[in-house]
Amino acid sequence: MSIKKAILQVLNSREETHFDDIVRTIRQLHPNKKSAAKLIDDIDNYIWDEGITDTVVDRAHSRLVFREKLFSQTRFRILPNKLDLENRCLIFGHRLMPFINPEIDVQTLQFEDDSGVIIPHVKVSIPIEEAQQFTILIAPYSNNYFEIDIKNKALILSSLDLSVWLNDHPVSDKDMWMVIPIDYAQRRFRLTKISSKQIAEQRLVINRHDELFKAALLDIVETEPQPVPIDLITFWAYARIGSPSVVQNPGSPIGPFLMGEEDWQLMFEGSFSYLQSSDFFENLLEQAIEQQLSFDPDKMGKAKTIDGILDEMGNSYSEAFIAAKMVLDGHHDRKSDLSAIMSIIFPDERYGFYNPKQQTNFNKAVDGLAKKLQKVWSNKRLSMQSLRLLRKIVQFKMEIVGTLREFGEHDGDVLLDDFSAMMQFHPVDNLLDQLMDAIVWGDEFSPQEAHIMNEQLTTSLNEFMQFKRNLLG
Structure with a gap:
């Protein structure tokens, strides 16, 4: 039995919860010499990779927590x-x-x-x-x-x-x-x-349980490196508390509690909202300044993928954007204009490569992308609605990146409020990449879906342009 099948069997059994028992069972199903800590890491990664929403690894109490068991007595x-x-x-x-x-x-x-x-x-x-x-x-x-x-x-x-x-x-x-x-x-x-009257009588308990839940939630919000749906992160927080009295009798209603706190802020990532610590942007700006001061161009050229190289260069464009532009060009004149695309991504020497190795890696990666696109799109065409949607997405992406570049070239110190305001559109930027990927590599949206998304993006783009005018004047 493979390690993945062993993990799946343990998760499906819903029996073992303590790490020692889980590790023992996995080793019986899949004999191996991995350490207990590595096996628990494998379980944690499996839960994340498979999108499992009813189980979490609780390292604080050395246990697996199943949602239905945790909340079986919760009112x-x-x-x-x-x-x-x-x-x-x-x-x-x-x-x-x-x-x-x-x-x-x-x-x-x-x-x-x-x-x-x-x-x-x-x-x-x-x-x-x-x-x-x-x-x-x-x-x-x-x-x-x-x-x-x-x-x-x-x-x-x-x-x-x-x-x-x-x-x-x-x-x-x-x-x-x-x-x-x-x-x-x-x-x-x-x-x-x-x-x-009953609520007033329970107020001390409600407030105390709110504080414990808040502390557990902040621990996760401040350390989790990527956006997590609020349903999951609140489940994880209750699992981490480890107190049956708090879990079985939680405090304030979840919506008003989450929306009323000042220690975090509500953000959006594609199709879901998530919590972010209130000082996130301040810390992010400090990190950006530190990275700029310690920048070493000789270390560039290690990345091999398009996204990796662009990230290495601090360039906000993406492989999804390049692929989308190639597809659009192919629909326009049956041939993509790579030089025009490169002039968008690297408009002048300020955005150029740091060394020949980096440029070689990038050209090789783009050539590989072009060949993949040729296989998919040689005999395929988008509907007018999807084509219009893809143009809108590409336009929106260019506006966001262009604004980021203008913002970076502004005279004077970067103000935290301005930086925070600009970063509010980072999830939108990620969503645009996801949509471009979906159109280029996935199944085509129905005409109705494409029309609805196009209308929504038009509204969002207009709002962004107003934001840009307010920010840059």
């Missing part, structure tokens, strides 16, 4: 929203995370009242602008939580129908709801009301 609070009360429902959105895995189809969850009567599900249409408050924190792997109604510019939100339940449980803006597991494994839960 959590939800703050009623005016839209809930107007529509006499409980809109799910991100309010169940991380206590219920968003990958589980929300329609399979059964909620009951205090008498055991099942509360029916319902779908509620809310204008997109208002509905975003329920989806801003939602995980990209959420299953059946909402649908997009393009025609009416609305979101169809999965909800609980409280039209009857509210007759027996009227609420004020000072009350809360609580979700209590009846049988977590069978996805059965009870919905009950917590009065403002």
